[in-house]
Amino acid sequence: MLELNHVSARYNMLTSFVNAVDDVNFKVENDEIFGIAGESGCGKSTLLKVMYDLLNYPLEISGGFVRLYKGNSETDYVESGKLKDCWWKEISYVPQGAMHVMNPVANIENQFFDTVSRGYHVKMTKKQIREKVAAYLEDLELSPDVLKAYPHQLSGGMRQRVLIALATFLNPGVILADEPTTALDVVVQKDILTMLMSVQKRMMNSMVIVSHDMGVHYQVTKRMGIMYAGQMIEIGPTDEIFGNPKHPYTKMLIGALPKVGDNSQKEGIPGTPPSLKNPPDGCRFADRCKYAANECRNIRPRTVQVGEKHFAACLLLEQASGGSE
Numbered sequence: 001m002l003e004l005n006h007v008s009a010r011y012n013m014l015t016s017f018v019n020a021v022d023d024v025n026f027k028v029e030n031d032e033i034f035g036i037a038g039e040s041g042c043g044k045s046t047l048l049k050v051m052y053d054l055l056n057y058p059l060e061i062s063g064g065f066v067r068l069y070k071g072n073s074e075t076d077y078v079e080s081g082k083l084k085d086c087w088w089k090e091i092s093y094v095p096q097g098a099m100h101v102m103n104p105v106a107n108i109e110n111q112f113f114d115t116v117s118r119g120y121h122v123k124m125t126k127k128q129i130r131e132k133v134a135a136y137l138e139d140l141e142l143s144p145d146v147l148k149a150y151p152h153q154l155s156g157g158m159r160q161r162v163l164i165a166l167a168t169f170l171n172p173g174v175i176l177a178d179e180p181t182t183a184l185d186v187v188v189q190k191d192i193l194t195m196l197m198s199v200q201k202r203m204m205n206s207m208v209i210v211s212h213d214m215g216v217h218y219q220v221t222k223r224m225g226i227m228y229a230g231q232m233i234e235i236g237p238t239d240e241i242f243g244n245p246k247h248p249y250t251k252m253l254i255g256a257l258p259k260v261g262d263n264s265q266k267e268g269i270p271g272t273p274p275s276l277k278n279p280p281d282g283c284r285f286a287d288r289c290k291y292a293a294n295e296c297r298n299i300r301p302r303t304v305q306v307g308e309k310h311f312a313a314c315l316l317l318e319q320a321s322g323g324s325e
């Protein structure tokens with residue numbers, strides 16, 4: 001299980017900061033696929049990097065922490081700053097753009113050897129690794145022929161599948177995937193999603209999928225969060241987010257989705273999110289919200305419960321709930 005506790009992160013541009021993630025709180029439970037949605041630039045990929053402790057300059061945590069619980073333990077955990085010790089074995093990450101992350105001069109078999117050697121505390125001989133990889137590829141319905149191939153010899157979809165195989169090979173409790181289907185054609189997208197779901201089902205681990213594509217969330221996630229301008233503005237079961245969205249931004253996002261049999265022109269959401277260099281004090285959606293009142297510009301909405309496992313941050317909802325958290 002993974003817990004985010006008031007996590008804030010920023011890009012340190014020396015003379016200024018870009019506050020890409022602001023005070024994000026949530027838990028990813030065991031045995032679930034959790035989605036993070038939002039427009040590009042809303043901070044979702046940054047948040048995923050923070051969840052993996054992939055903090056390369058200029059990205060830094062400016063508040064809070066991520067806590068990774070090992071197995072089902074409530075007391076055995078590792079926090080931000082130390083997550084690297086758990087990479088591959090306890091937590092793994094499938095970054096966006098499979099091509100860039102593979103070693104171009106190593107064949108896939110060697111990439112598996114590397115993965116095992118980087119998975120700290122994993123002791124296996126090359127022969128054992130070879131056998132285990134062959135069995136794992138078979139489980140994932142990948143041909144063993146890929147082992148001899150170099151990344152550039154594989155199609156985009158195949159590279160992505162190999163990358164998922166690499167990331168999940170050591171059976172990590174948490175798998176993070178950034179836009180796993182972006183830039184792939186529709187048929188391949190479906191294969192990738194099917195693969196992710198079957199891996200999760202087999203390993204019963206926690207999976208976090210970042211995607212700007214709401215269709216991906218609809219198809220594979222059980223719970224999801226919506227990010228806007230660096231903040232998590234709504235979080236809840238995926239069927240409720242789609243069927244009963246509460247935050248005005250989520251409502252617009254869902255309302256803008258094409259529906260089967262409806263050929264009417266869908267309007268995008270007018271306007272743009274605020275700059276994250278100097279974000280407003282009040283609600284960050286106020287400039288685009290048709291319900292915005294004066295107070296929305298001054299008061300920062302708190303997150304309130306709006307359903308059984310459903311939370312949202314909007315002053316209107318806060319008033320309706322009597323302001324309880």
Ligand code: SF4
Nearest residue numbers: 283286289296314315
């Ligand atoms: Fe709209 Fe105000 Fe709610 Fe923000 S707080 S989403 S501006 S109603």
Ligand code: MG
Nearest residue numbers: 041044045179
């Ligand atoms: Mg991104």
